[in-house]
Amino acid sequence: MHMGVGRTCMFFLCCSRAQSIVGVVPLVRFGFAYVTSPLACSSCAMAMKYVPKKHKAPAAKREQQKRSEHKKSAVKAPAWVAGGSSPKPRIGKALKKVFRRPAAAPGRGSQQSNKHGFFLMADRETKHLKKRPAAPTPYVPKQQQVPGDKRSMREASGNGLVKCETLLKMGEKSLIMALRKGGHLDADQKNCFHCKKGKLGILKRRSKKGSWASRCGSCKKWTSPHHGSPVFMVSWGSAHVPLQKQAAILHCAAWGLPQSKIPAVIEGVKRFAVERIFSNWRRTLAAHVEKNQDKITFGGVEGAPDEFEVDKAVWRKQDIGDGKVEWTEFVGLKRRGDRASLYLDRRDPKHSVSSRAENGRAVPPPFSKPEWKTISDKRVFKGALAHSDGAPVYRTQPDGVLHDSISHMRRRGQKKPQFTKTTTHADASGQSFKAVAGTQSLDGWWGHGKAATKGVNARYDTSVSQRVREAQWAHWVGNRDRWVEAGRVISWIPES
Numbered sequence: 001m002h003m004g005v006g007r008t009c010m011f012f013l014c015c016s017r018a019q020s021i022v023g024v025v026p027l028v029r030f031g032f033a034y035v036t037s038p039l040a041c042s043s044c045a046m047a048m049k050y051v052p053k054k055h056k057a058p059a060a061k062r063e064q065q066k067r068s069e070h071k072k073s074a075v076k077a078p079a080w081v082a083g084g085s086s087p088k089p090r091i092g093k094a095l096k097k098v099f100r101r102p103a104a105a106p107g108r109g110s111q112q113s114n115k116h117g118f119f120l121m122a123d124r125e126t127k128h129l130k131k132r133p134a135a136p137t138p139y140v141p142k143q144q145q146v147p148g149d150k151r152s153m154r155e156a157s158g159n160g161l162v163k164c165e166t167l168l169k170m171g172e173k174s175l176i177m178a179l180r181k182g183g184h185l186d187a188d189q190k191n192c193f194h195c196k197k198g199k200l201g202i203l204k205r206r207s208k209k210g211s212w213a214s215r216c217g218s219c220k221k222w223t224s225p226h227h228g229s230p231v232f233m234v235s236w237g238s239a240h241v242p243l244q245k246q247a248a249i250l251h252c253a254a255w256g257l258p259q260s261k262i263p264a265v266i267e268g269v270k271r272f273a274v275e276r277i278f279s280n281w282r283r284t285l286a287a288h289v290e291k292n293q294d295k296i297t298f299g300g301v302e303g304a305p306d307e308f309e310v311d312k313a314v315w316r317k318q319d320i321g322d323g324k325v326e327w328t329e330f331v332g333l334k335r336r337g338d339r340a341s342l343y344l345d346r347r348d349p350k351h352s353v354s355s356r357a358e359n360g361r362a363v364p365p366p367f368s369k370p371e372w373k374t375i376s377d378k379r380v381f382k383g384a385l386a387h388s389d390g391a392p393v394y395r396t397q398p399d400g401v402l403h404d405s406i407s408h409m410r411r412r413g414q415k416k417p418q419f420t421k422t423t424t425h426a427d428a429s430g431q432s433f434k435a436v437a438g439t440q441s442l443d444g445w446w447g448h449g450k451a452a453t454k455g456v457n458a459r460y461d462t463s464v465s466q467r468v469r470e471a472q473w474a475h476w477v478g479n480r481d482r483w484v485e486a487g488r489v490i491s492w493i494p495e496s
């Protein structure tokens with residue numbers, strides 16, 4: 001912006017009227033532009049705070065100024081620029097990241113790198129078939145590894161004999177026979193449901209109602225085949241639910257379908273029937289699991305130690321007044337490589353109470369030594385190796401039980417928390433062996449157990465417990481047919 005000598009103020013912000021002209025200023029710097037002797041009015045000159053300069057700067061100095069301007073606006077060099085992290089400002093054209101094609105696999109042409117097209121696809125598709133190099137110390141020790149391919153088991157369960165639809169299409173008599181055979185119905189129903197004494201006759205079709213039942217020899221009353229069942233219900237009139245539908249609901253419950261989705265699977269199903277059968281199933285299953293897990297123990301073996309994991313997890317917390325919080329916690333034990341060895345002990349709610357801090361926070365009380373002793377005395381025997389986290393309580397183990405722990409806490413100078421590490425122990429004969437410390441197997445299961453109780457209110461204590469037991473059973477069963485397993489669960493009840 002060059003202006004000649006004028007009499008009016010030429011700045012835009014000014015009044016543009018000739019007022020009091022300050023006088024001739026030969027060179028005025030205004031922003032980046034040099035203005036030759038503008039005759040700014042006094043108000044303008046003050047508003048813009050121009051710095052008068054004597055003369056136009058020499059060429060060399062101008063270049064220097066230009067550079068310093070550039071320096072201010074220069075973008076920091078990206079990290080990938082050679083020279084590393086030193087923020088050396090660059091002048092001129094920005095550097096481009098040079099793309100280098102990854103090296104081709106040996107035996108392939110220079111253009112055939114596996115980052116593209118067919119070779120990439122081929123690589124991806126065979127990735128899961130390629131065997132990973134075996135770890136020097138396996139996580140699941142050799143003596144506890146289960147032979148067989150897990151994948152093939154999954155396929156077999158897909159060809160399960162009975163489906164929900166199969167049950168719905170069956171005739172009543174054949175259904176009763178099938179359920180009796182599978183253990184879903186009591187096969188040796190002998191005594192009358194009404195008088196409890198009379199002997200029942202053979203299964204007959206009742207002429208009036210058309211349903212199948214047995215008649216009592218003494219009181220002459222009819223007893224349905226599902227009378228006294230822990231899961232099925234006997235109801236009349238508008239509340240009557242055909243046995244086919246009840247069996248189909250149980251089938252869905254056993255396979256872990258969400259209760260709310262049953263109307264989408266079974267036609268014309270009544271809500272109360274779904275609720276009743278689901279709650280009956282869960283109660284039966286929880287009783288089954290709690291009783292049967294009593295058989296699970298660790299150790300008590302000669303030779304190679306029995307490696308198991310122990311950990312504790314929190315499900316729910318709720319306020320019980322006076323700033324106290326009660327926790328729903330489970331202590332879990334599991335033998336590595338053995339699904340059916342998952343043992344869960346509900347921590348006594350009386351011991352699992354803590355107070356809220358002033359800021360409102362609460363943490364569950366630490367697992368105490370007496371509590372661990374009551375569990376370990378019954379479950380853990382000589383010849384076992386316990387893997388645990390860093391909690392001090394697990395340092396106390398029964399006699400002859402080896403122990404190692406891992407602290408998930410990050411230590412100074414350590415970038416990531418540690419979850420496994422290789423440890424060395426000496427077995428009973430004094431021979432040293434290596435093991436992998438950590439509770440990865442149990443830590444993985446907690447996620448499943450907690451997902452099973454999603455949406456269940458902490459107030460319904462038994463509901464939370466029952467769902468946890470359901471998830472525990474699902475873990476025991478693994479890839480096996482759950483309908484068949486459900487038969488085993490229900491048929492177990494009359495025995496006890």
Ligand SMILES: [Zn+2]
Nearest residue numbers: 192195216219
């Ligand atoms: Zn009777």
